[in-house]
Amino acid sequence: xxxxxxxxxxxxxxxxxxxxxILFWVGSAGSYDDRAKKITKAFVKILNKANVxxxxxxxxxxxxxxxxxxxxxxxxxxxxxxxxxxxxxxxEVKRIVTCDPHSFNCLKNEYPSLGGNxxxxxxxxxxxxxxxxxxxxxxxxTYKGKRITFHDPCYLGxxxxxxxxxxxxxxxxxxxxxxxKRNKSTALCCGAGxxxxxxxxxxxxxxxxxxxxEDALETxxxxxxxxxxxxxxxxxxxxxxxEKESEISVMDIAELIANT
Amino acid sequence: xxxxxxxxxxxxxxxxVGYFARNVKKLIRNIxxxxxxDASDNKxxxxxxxxxxxxxxxxxxxxxxxxxxxVIVYIGxxxxxxxxxxxxxxxxxxxxxxxxKVLPESIYxxxxxxxxxxxxxxxxxVVVFWLRRNVVKLKRFLSSEMKGWPKNDGNIILYFEVVxxxxxxxxxxxxxxxxxxxxxxIISQFIAPWFQGMSESSLHLIERSAWWLHIVGILVFLNYLxxxxxLHILLAFPNTYFGSVEVKGKFNNLEAVTNEVKLMMDPNAxxxxxxxxxxxxxxxxxxxxxxxxxxxxxxxxxxYTCTECGRCTSACPANLTGKKLSPRKIMMDxxxxxxxxxxxxxxxxxxxxxxxxxxxxxxxxxxxxWACTTCNACVEECPVSINPLSIILEMRRYLVMEQSAAPMExxxxxxxxxxxxxxxxxxxxxxxxxxxxx
Numbered sequence: 001x002x003x004x005x006x007x008x009x010x011x012x013x014x015x016x017x018x019x020x021x022i023l024f025w026v027g028s029a030g031s032y033d034d035r036a037k038k039i040t041k042a043f044v045k046i047l048n049k050a051n052v053x054x055x056x057x058x059x060x061x062x063x064x065x066x067x068x069x070x071x072x073x074x075x076x077x078x079x080x081x082x083x084x085x086x087x088x089x090x091x092e093v094k095r096i097v098t099c100d101p102h103s104f105n106c107l108k109n110e111y112p113s114l115g116g117n118x119x120x121x122x123x124x125x126x127x128x129x130x131x132x133x134x135x136x137x138x139x140x141x142t143y144k145g146k147r148i149t150f151h152d153p154c155y156l157g158x159x160x161x162x163x164x165x166x167x168x169x170x171x172x173x174x175x176x177x178x179x180x181k182r183n184k185s186t187a188l189c190c191g192a193g194x195x196x197x198x199x200x201x202x203x204x205x206x207x208x209x210x211x212x213x214e215d216a217l218e219t220x221x222x223x224x225x226x227x228x229x230x231x232x233x234x235x236x237x238x239x240x241x242x243e244k245e246s247e248i249s250v251m252d253i254a255e256l257i258a259n260t
Numbered sequence: 261x262x263x264x265x266x267x268x269x270x271x272x273x274x275x276x277v278g279y280f281a282r283n284v285k286k287l288i289r290n291i292x293x294x295x296x297x298d299a300s301d302n303k304x305x306x307x308x309x310x311x312x313x314x315x316x317x318x319x320x321x322x323x324x325x326x327x328x329x330x331v332i333v334y335i336g337x338x339x340x341x342x343x344x345x346x347x348x349x350x351x352x353x354x355x356x357x358x359x360x361k362v363l364p365e366s367i368y369x370x371x372x373x374x375x376x377x378x379x380x381x382x383x384x385x386v387v388v389f390w391l392r393r394n395v396v397k398l399k400r401f402l403s404s405e406m407k408g409w410p411k412n413d414g415n416i417i418l419y420f421e422v423v424x425x426x427x428x429x430x431x432x433x434x435x436x437x438x439x440x441x442x443x444x445x446i447i448s449q450f451i452a453p454w455f456q457g458m459s460e461s462s463l464h465l466i467e468r469s470a471w472w473l474h475i476v477g478i479l480v481f482l483n484y485l486x487x488x489x490x491l492h493i494l495l496a497f498p499n500t501y502f503g504s505v506e507v508k509g510k511f512n513n514l515e516a517v518t519n520e521v522k523l524m525m526d527p528n529a530x531x532x533x534x535x536x537x538x539x540x541x542x543x544x545x546x547x548x549x550x551x552x553x554x555x556x557x558x559x560x561x562x563x564y565t566c567t568e569c570g571r572c573t574s575a576c577p578a579n580l581t582g583k584k585l586s587p588r589k590i591m592m593d594x595x596x597x598x599x600x601x602x603x604x605x606x607x608x609x610x611x612x613x614x615x616x617x618x619x620x621x622x623x624x625x626x627x628x629x630w631a632c633t634t635c636n637a638c639v640e641e642c643p644v645s646i647n648p649l650s651i652i653l654e655m656r657r658y659l660v661m662e663q664s665a666a667p668m669e670x671x672x673x674x675x676x677x678x679x680x681x682x683x684x685x686x687x688x689x690x691x692x693x694x695x696x697x698x
Contacts, residue, residue: 005695007692007695009692026691026694028681028682028683028684030694031682031686031691031692031693031694032682032684032686032690032691032694033684037694037697040694041694044695056692056695058691058692059688059689059691059692061681061691062681062682062688063677063681063682063683065677067673067677067683068674068677069511070511070634070653071656071660071666071670071673071674072548072653072655072656072657072658072659072660072661072666073657073660073661073666073674074513074514074517074547074657074661075517075520075521075661076674076677076678078513078514078517078518078521079521079524079525079678080677080681082521082522082525083525105509105510109506109507109509109510110510110511110513113513114513114518154633154634154635154636154637155509158508158509158635158636158637158639158640159507159508159509159510159636160507160508160509161507185640186575186637186640188577188580188637189577189633189635189637191577191581191633192633193633193634193635194632194633194634194635195670195673196633198669198670198672198673198683199630199667199669199670199673200667200669201581201583201631202578202583202584202585202627202630202631203582203583203584203627204578204581204582204583204631205581205582206581206582207581208577208578208580208581208633210581211577211580211581212577
């Protein structure tokens with residue numbers, strides 16, 4: 001990525017008595033996981049390029065509790081939620097953007113009844129609005145004519161009915177978008193949701209990410225685009241399993257756009 | 261003596277409807293064993309959902325072949341049942357085709373003609389359904405939970421429909437005065453020749469038999485519903501009304517937990533304070549669900565509504581990759597256990613006697629519950645707004661919060677979140693390190 005990333009924290013904004021345009025919720029995967037960190041950095045590069053005045057919570061951010069909730073640990077979820085809400089409300093946060101559909105869903109739908117009311121936006125929606133508002137222009141023809149298939153993350157698609165924003169962004173790259181047979185509301189899960197990311201799968205005939213990778217391979221793509229750090233990991237592993245990593249790359253939409 | 265048929269008809273009608281009403285009462289009692297749930301919000305949206313999904317069959321047609329066949333049977337069923345109205349009036353008053361006396365001949369002929377055409381379409385659709393289940397052997401009808409009674413149940417319903425439709429057509433074909441009328445016998449005029457050469461009295465006997473068997477058949481079918489997956493023809497309506505009006509990703513926050521967490525986090529809270537009268541005593545006896553009484557009433561209504569079509573299971577990523585989990589089985593198990601509890605209550609003078617069994621373990625295994633990715637594919641697929649995922653989550657909650665019985669890796673993950681605010685063992689102070697890395 002070369003150029004240095006400009007990242008400021010809410011605490012720094014507060015010290016200057018300023019409010020950022022938007023808070024970037026990095027999430028646990030985006031903060032610590034090597035593959036997800038690439039998405040985080042790519043998204044920051046986009047925010048810098050579009051001159052977005054954004055902040056992160058940095059060390060004051062904690063896990064949303066989403067994965068604990070899906071695993072059945074409502075106590076841990078609500079403890080995490082209330083701690084985060086305390087921090088967010090103290091900073092008077094109004095708008096949040098995140099690259100993780102699980103954080104997006106949790107912050108948007110499950111925090112309000114616990115006292116956390118924010119406008120929550122997924123990064124594909126935010127990138128789309130930056131392009132639509134003329135703040136971000138896509139130069140170059142990096143992806144012109146390339147075959148890209150988009151894997152819908154369950155927590156962006158089915159869970160929140162957002163199918164268009166990622167596709168709209170992809171269409172701006174002049175790539176050829178090819179749909180898998182299971183797409184949008186009938187898209188197949190990558191296999192990571194519901195806390196599966198953190199455990200071995202139950203006994204079966206195959207792993208879910210392999211089946212989903214097969215769906216993607218049927219479209220003969222050059223790039224598999226995702227909008228979720230967990231989906232990216234699962235699909236990348238699937239492509240490796242199929243020994244196709246030299247021909248097909250798995251990229252988050254933020255990475256795709258940051259490269260144009 | 262001449263009133264005997266009328267009296268006999270009235271008795272059969274009262275018995276048929278009465279026994280059904282008794283079972284409906286039982287069904288409502290069983291559903292009320294569940295936790296209460298507030299669904300008084302979004303009334304207009306709920307009516308719209310019912311009109312669109314149940315009445316309008318909007319989700320059925322997502323799979324075109326089964327969808328269109330189903331719409332034919334559904335429309336046929338609803339419209340042909342108008343004929344039952346005439347049968348009931350005729351039966352009670354001892355009249356014959358009262359419709360001809362109150363309606364102009366042309367309109368009556370049009371109605372009966374439409375019923376006859378629909379009856380043939382229903383027969384065709386039912387044959388296709390039977391072939392799909394027994395000859396084509398669609399994968400979703402062959403799952404392990406479909407062995408035995410569920411498979412027979414599916415076929416019995418189809419046989420019922422064939423018999424009822426045939427009786428209706430034969431009844432019209434052997435009604436000489438109706439055939440002479442020449443209006444509305446669009447289909448039956450082609451069946452009438454099969455009975456040519458029979459005497460007037462034998463034709464009358466066949467006509468009367470078909471008429472009686474038709475109405476008795478309908479009453480038997482009505483009473484069969486309670487014991488069958490076919491209850492959906494009635495329950496699809498309340499079920500789509502009570503179905504979720506929220507986005508699918510939103511899982512409910514347990515209020516009892518909120519109260520406890522708030523208490524834990526509030527430095528000023530007095531843990532020994534006496535609870536305010538009428539407040540806070542709604543705390544459930546346990547967190548999550550291990551048996552049907554721990555589920556809410558909508559989830560139990562879901563279980564009775566399920567018609568075991570298996571669209572959920574055919575879209576479930578866990579099931580598609582050979583795991584034990586099948587969302588349809590979750591619903592079937594819930595209903596089976598609820599029925600078992602209901603019978604227990606009947607046998608013990610209205611009181612449930614502990615039978616040493618529960619939904620968790622005796623019906624649904626931990627292995628099934630932990631295979632779920634919470635992807636909502638099953639919820640999306642269901643043509644009548646059933647939510648198997650909510651039951652899976654409720655049972656996971658019981659496993660984790662009451663039994664600490666999560667898989668070890670998940671316990672590690674949760675410990676990490678508690679200690680470091682991340683599912684991995686990284687220091688919270690390193691959370692912004694990515695910004696400085698190359």
